[in-house]
Amino acid sequence: MDFEGFGIGQFYPGDSVIHRLDPRIKVIISFLLAVTLFMIKNFWGFVGIFLFVFFIIFFSRLSARLVLSGLRPMTFILVFTFIIHLFFTSGTPLINFGFLVITKEGFVNSLFINSRLILLITGTSLLTFTTAPVDLTDGLESLLKPLEIFRLSSHQFALMMTVALRFIPVLIIETNKIMKAQKARGADFKKGNLAKRAKNYLSLLIPLLVSVFRRADELALAMESRCYRGGEGRTRMNELKIGYKDFYAFSFTVLVLFVVAIVGWKT
Amino acid sequence: MIKISDLYYAYKVKNKHIEALKGIDLEIPKGEFVVFLGPNGSGKSTLVKHINGLLTPSAGEVVVDGINAKEDDSIWKIRQKVGMVFQNPDNQIVANVVENDIAFGPENLGLSSSEIKERVKKSLSLTKILEYSKYEPHLLSGGQKQLVAIAGALAMEPEYLILDEPTSMLDPLSRRKILKIIHDLNKNHKTTILLVTHFTDEAVNADRVYILDAGRIACYGEPRETLGNISLLSKFQIKPLAMTSLAASLVKSGIDISTSVLTVDEMVEELCLLN
Ligand SMILES: Nc1ncnc2c1ncn2[C@@H]1O[C@H](COP(=O)(O)OP(=O)(O)OP(=O)(O)O)[C@@H](O)[C@H]1O
Ligand SMILES: [Mg+2]
Numbered sequence: 001m002d003f004e005g006f007g008i009g010q011f012y013p014g015d016s017v018i019h020r021l022d023p024r025i026k027v028i029i030s031f032l033l034a035v036t037l038f039m040i041k042n043f044w045g046f047v048g049i050f051l052f053v054f055f056i057i058f059f060s061r062l063s064a065r066l067v068l069s070g071l072r073p074m075t076f077i078l079v080f081t082f083i084i085h086l087f088f089t090s091g092t093p094l095i096n097f098g099f100l101v102i103t104k105e106g107f108v109n110s111l112f113i114n115s116r117l118i119l120l121i122t123g124t125s126l127l128t129f130t131t132a133p134v135d136l137t138d139g140l141e142s143l144l145k146p147l148e149i150f151r152l153s154s155h156q157f158a159l160m161m162t163v164a165l166r167f168i169p170v171l172i173i174e175t176n177k178i179m180k181a182q183k184a185r186g187a188d189f190k191k192g193n194l195a196k197r198a199k200n201y202l203s204l205l206i207p208l209l210v211s212v213f214r215r216a217d218e219l220a221l222a223m224e225s226r227c228y229r230g231g232e233g234r235t236r237m238n239e240l241k242i243g244y245k246d247f248y249a250f251s252f253t254v255l256v257l258f259v260v261a262i263v264g265w266k267t
Numbered sequence: 268m269i270k271i272s273d274l275y276y277a278y279k280v281k282n283k284h285i286e287a288l289k290g291i292d293l294e295i296p297k298g299e300f301v302v303f304l305g306p307n308g309s310g311k312s313t314l315v316k317h318i319n320g321l322l323t324p325s326a327g328e329v330v331v332d333g334i335n336a337k338e339d340d341s342i343w344k345i346r347q348k349v350g351m352v353f354q355n356p357d358n359q360i361v362a363n364v365v366e367n368d369i370a371f372g373p374e375n376l377g378l379s380s381s382e383i384k385e386r387v388k389k390s391l392s393l394t395k396i397l398e399y400s401k402y403e404p405h406l407l408s409g410g411q412k413q414l415v416a417i418a419g420a421l422a423m424e425p426e427y428l429i430l431d432e433p434t435s436m437l438d439p440l441s442r443r444k445i446l447k448i449i450h451d452l453n454k455n456h457k458t459t460i461l462l463v464t465h466f467t468d469e470a471v472n473a474d475r476v477y478i479l480d481a482g483r484i485a486c487y488g489e490p491r492e493t494l495g496n497i498s499l500l501s502k503f504q505i506k507p508l509a510m511t512s513l514a515a516s517l518v519k520s521g522i523d524i525s526t527s528v529l530t531v532d533e534m535v536e537e538l539c540l541l542n
Binding site: 132133134162163165166169170173214215218219221222223224225226227228229233234235236237238239 | 316319321343346347350351353355357358359360361362363364366367370371372373374375376377378379380383384387403404405416419420423
């Protein structure tokens, strides 16, 4: 077994309108989409959001299959919530399996909840699919600037995200290396009882931690050597600029989501 | 010019003092290519870390172009003047895209966006990695990553570039490539180079070689005076050049040639002179 990377920050480069939108606009659109999803309560509301998400997928020129593949890791949760809601909602009985009863309300409920989850995951994953991590970081840094009045540094947050993105692959490679080294010394990460396996994983964790601290030390020196002294007086290579297309995209989203929210409001 | 006088430094570890530097005096004129050799723990890294203000002297002075690193304000001026490249490229690349990493230094200097882009492009072409500008660092080879680290330092447009064992994790081919690039920088861009290394052959074309031992400068001089002196090198556990060892063996077996031969060409010349 190799320790594999999780698909965080998965990005599919492209040159579509959606790819070229300002990352801040995309973050705001994703946020508004999520909020609207939790407001709607009827069938037509979900149809509206579905069309909206489909519209974005179409203009991002990503294949629908690729976007849907983002749901795969969630299969278990989706099936689980579906079943729970299907069998454990009281109301008018629809089908009767002896002690298990599917109600009409349960059926509708589980459909709605799953639609909500699926649309939420695909809708927000479009953000990372179409935005390079660097741009996303820059966008979040800029959006979180107002938090500085609470003495929270958006620059530090963005730098943390950058360094994390930079070092996750490095540490995954390193974990695999240590794992192989421990295996060569007879450690087994699959067999044995829980205590034994935990001990084996500990033998993985300790060298990894030592290495992380050493890396952090050296990285700090390297950053200081390059005149890093916090966010003050720092400029950026890529300045974010809101253009016409960002303005149109934003207005369009607000309009669509507003209509969808009104239509989907009634139960 | 870098001027270091009577420099002492001790690391403090749990009430204990580890004396790493015990009185270093040296002067490095602008434009030189200087190599530091010496056994493990002799204080090479500790010494070079003083030159861009990563460490402050326990005693003594470090002055770069008339600026003393001791004063708080001047440290940023010095760090801009003196670029630093470390051994492990993985631990000095900050950003997750090559060009953004190279921009990190200039961004810290508060330059304008267009100036930063220009510098990034220039550094990428100086290190010959233009085609990797959009790559994620973890997809590059060790040698390419080290070039990214060098480009990151060059983007600050330093007058002095310190490299602390930059090639010790690389294969021979990448090692030669990096050495060629720093020699080019020295010749064509007048960048003063300070190279710390364990590879004696990297010192052959230097202007000056310093040999450190136990926190002191054991000796220094041109490559021929230092690298060509086998008994001196063996005293400090430095591996002599292949040709120098060969010359020494030849002399031992009664062939009368100079013992301070450094390169194959020189060896050929010496041997031809025999008849
Ligand atoms: N961070 C530290 N804390 C405590 N002692 C240190 C530290 N770094 C170095 N030393 C000690 O200072 C001395 C000089 O170390 P330094 O790293 O400068 O040597 P070096 O010549 O660069 O060696 P190498 O060839 O192994 O890189 C050594 O005795 C070392 O143990
Ligand atoms: Mg060292």
